[in-house]
Amino acid sequence: MSQDDRSTYFHKEWIGMLQPVGLVVEATALVQAQINLDRGTLVDLQQQFKDLVTEEKLPGKPNYQGFRMEGDRFQDLLTQFLHWPTQTIAGLGNNPLPDHCTLYLKDYEEILEPTYGVKDKAGEWVILVKVVPLGWDLDQDEPGSEHKWQATPQQKFERLLREAQQPVGLLFNGTHLRLVYAPRGEASGYLTFPVQAMTEVAGRLILGALEMLLGRNCLLSSRPEQRLTKVLEASRKAQALVSEQLASQVLDALWELLRGFESAAKMVQSPILEKLSQTKDGCRHIYGGLITTLMRLVFLLYAEERDVMPDEEVYNRYYSVLGLYDRLVEDQGTYPDTMDQRYGAWAGLLSLFRLVYEGGGPYEDYLPARHGQLFDPDTYPFLEGRWSNEEPVNHLPQISDGVVFRMLDKLLMLKGDRLSYRALGVEEIGSVYEGIMGFEVEVATGPSLAVRPKDVVVNLEELLATKPADRSKPLKEAGCDLGTGQAAQELKSAKTIADLQAALEKRASHRTLGVLPTGSLYLQPGEERRRSGSHYTPQKLTAPIVETTLQPIFHQLGEHPTAEQILELKVCDLAMGSGAFLVETCRQLADALVKAWEREKTLTPSPFPRTGEGDKNKRGEERWEVPEVVRQKMVEVARQFRKEPTPSEAILWQALRGKKLDGHKFRRQQPIGSFIVDFFCPAERLIVEIDGGIHETQRDLDQQRQELLESLGLRFIRLSSTLVDTNLPLALQTLQTALLS
DSSP states (O other): OOHHHHHHHHHHHHHHHHOOBSOOOOHHHHHHTTOOOOGGGHHHHHHHHHTTOEEEEETTEEEEEEEEOOTHHHHHIIIIISOOOGGGEETBTTBOOOGGGOEEETTTTEEEOOSEEEEOTTSOEEEEEEEOOTTOOTTSOOOSOTTSOOOOHHHHHHHHHHHTTOOEEEEEOSSEEEEEEOOTTSOOEEEEEETTGGGSGGGHHHHHHHHHHHSHHHHTOSSGGGSHHHHHHHHHHHHHHHHHHHHHHHHHHHHHHHHHHHHHHHHHTOSHHHHHTTSHHHHHHHHHHHHHHHHHHHHHHHHHHTTOSOOSHHHHHHTOHHHHHHHHHHHHHHOTTSGGGOOOHHHHHHHHHHHHHHOBSSSTTSBOOOOSSTTOTTTSGGGGTOSSTTSOOOSOOOOOHHHHHHHHHHHHEETTEEOOGGGOOHHHHHHHHHHTOSEEEEEOSSSEEEETTTTEEEEHHHHHHSOGGGTHHHHHHTTOOOTTSHHHHHHHHOOSHHHHHHHTGGGBOGGGOSOBOTTOEEEEEOHHHHHHOOOOOOHHHHHHHHHHHHHHHHHHHOSSOOHHHHHTOOOOOTTOTTSHHHHHHHHHHHHHHHHHHHHHTOOOOOSSOOTTOOOTTSOHHHHOOOOHHHHHHHHHHHHHHHHSOOHHHHHHHHHHGGGTTTTOOOEEEEEETTEEEEEEEGGGTEEEEEEOHHHHTTHHHHHHHHHHHHTTTOEEEEEEHHHHHHOHHHHHHHHHHHHHO
16 A cells, blocks of 8 residues: 555544534545644644643533533643644734624624634734634524524634635634634535544544644645645545546446346336337436436435434334445445346335335334425336336336446445545535436447447447448547547448447447447437536536625615515526526525524524524414423433324324324424423414323323413313224314314
């Protein structure tokens, strides 16, 4: 292993330990800048760090017991551990921060300002530092006045960095140091260094990474390419290359899936694919189904790495895409020669797609139904082996585990490294989609071969029938210019298809795996794609253009546009292309809409508000404030209750779920404040309780609870378990009357 390879490995090791959110720094950018982590100094470095921390409980957080750093100790970290020159730190001593580092939010009458800032010798700002009160959660809304911007310390700091046009910042709360990168017009990212972890033996590597990135040598290096700001910029450029490579590999996966369906159709002599391929509409249908499959997988990989999908054993073992890939990797190592004779992975993916579409799980909120066209099984029924959406699923396509493994491998591995979908932004996912757009599924009418660089498939029989002197013309039209060398001469003198194949050997694309036989399906790039290729405009270009375009529109709406005015705006991109400008427009309009909601005090709260979110305008169930630890416990208990309903609750839930009762949506075992109610209809603010023997023995307590909930504007109805068990229609009629009253 070369020195660069070793350095790359070490960098990837600590980056993986920290699990960055968004893109901050890439291992390849660090290696190219010759910034290395000295593992030999880590023991001494950790001892220096331990001298700066204390082990105490946090005020207001009795369950936290660990190391923390506060007050003068943090200044010592900056000046003695990271060796920042004192004279370069604005905000320290008699060196004040300049006015341009302060941001006044007029709408909220709030000032955002850093605690410190660092300049280099040329007077350029290199980093801003913000210290928040000890123990504040960096990702929870700051406690404070209702008139202030209700946002997290992270969100406020990002806003400050962007407005100050200083993309690099350090956010600190006594227990966590967070390196934030928020360049203007681009998605932000951050790395969080836990103080507690950096005092442990296992955390020495991330402590070394902290000193390497934020130490004087990197922050204020005399070599521009080794400056932290330049390394972070280079990391973004490296990520752009990653997006391009990923888009190319996703196209490989598209070819792999097409070949998989062909093989499956031949194996069982299924006529579905052959029937579809006989018409242009049918070919477009095949292409749409293939693209939809890949975008479903990209969606799920992103969701799983963002912890949106269930994180428990049943899902991870039987449904997870990442879990499936890990099992297939193991199978590939154990059964490398028989992967294309093994089946089951495709059926697992189809089950997952249906689960996402229809929802399911042991309780209501396990995985709610998503619906939508992307996962609709009836949009492309051939994926399930059906000719039409009226047919039941009888025989799934025999897509081999080898095909699924190679397809997922293209989506998840990049030059031997596991790709993190967590770090991909909307635009980067858009570039992946753009990379597989503009193709058409066609049927080979003769032996055919794809040629580089555009991967255009040419019919070798037709090429052989062309006059020798004119054979280069269709190749040039396909973007493959052989010039005047030996290959061009061999092309002219070719007498057989084998001769043509030999002449084009060096220009043949890997995507057709040799010559395609007659009747094979292939992906042909359309005319527009051949001319311009694929391109997705990055956010750093779309953001300033959209901002400039929207400025006069917002100006016409007045100084403080209302939410209603913003929602009435109509945006049309006549030359939409990839849609990047519309994505950025939605982003900026959404920001303006949230500001309007906050001004008007109409921002829709979460179902389970945290402490500090209460508001006199909110409905009863929304303004009951409880400590976060209590809220989390109530959610856990409610989930357990959903798993173990009483017989009466199970009967009534079957009659209520899915808006079966006059279109009303009910939740079951709903936490409200420090109580859990049996059923709750949010739209009508109606609580439904089933009374059994246990309620009779504590009637007084139940009455007190009911009075308290009713004082918050909620309504109550009680149904006896006997009525539900023996006369469900009458119970539902009673409930309908309560809903109408």
